[in-house]
Amino acid sequence: MYTWNELDNFIRSCSRCPLCHSRLQAVTGRGNRQAKLMFVAEAPGANEDKAGIPFVGPAGKVFDRLLADSGLTWDDIYMTNILKCHPPGNRDPLPAEKEQCLPYLRYETVLIHPKIIVCLGRVAAQQIISADFRITRQHGTWTDRMGYSMTAVYHPSALLRDPAKMEETRRDFRHIAERLKQIT
Ligand code: URA
Secondary structure (H helix, E strand, O other): OOOHHHHHHHHHOOOOOOHHHHOOOOOOOEEOOOOOEEEEEOOOOHHHHHHOOOOOOHHHHHHHHHHHHOOOOHHHEEEEEOOOOOOHHHOOOOHHHHHHHHHHHHHHHHHHOOOEEEEEOHHHHHHHOOOOOOHHHHOOOOEEEOOEEEEEEOOHHHHHHOHHHHHHHHHHHHHHHHHHHHHO
């Protein structure tokens, strides 16, 4: 197993897939490494590519509001992405990119040892919960596996495109906060 320092260095210097040529920098996780609640999103956007920190752009502002609305803070959570590098034009991660990058997420998960894993959006949910996960129908549902309670919510970028999804996402976030209270 690796230490956080080793893992950070592996990610920052990674050249396992061609995204290393187009990225400005690889983006490691953000938040409390002691947290029991881990969020997994898709991939850094252009703002995150510049800042080197997840969720600093417009989607991050939406996420911050949802978090605050549910009574949680960044101190309660750890946030990371399926891909650590920005895919040009925000296209979906390619299967080969995910395959090369997923070991980092596995190491992060072992180091964090979360009780709850929340997938932000379809890409994370299909990777982590099930390949046929339908975010529209199944967001807010829970799956217990390998000692983790897992759920998925709409990606904050989807809420920017379709604000009508906001209210049900607020509800999902409140349930996540309640679940966290129950288990800690
Ligand atoms: N969208 C993501 O999926 N991840 C980020 O870090 C930022 C935006």
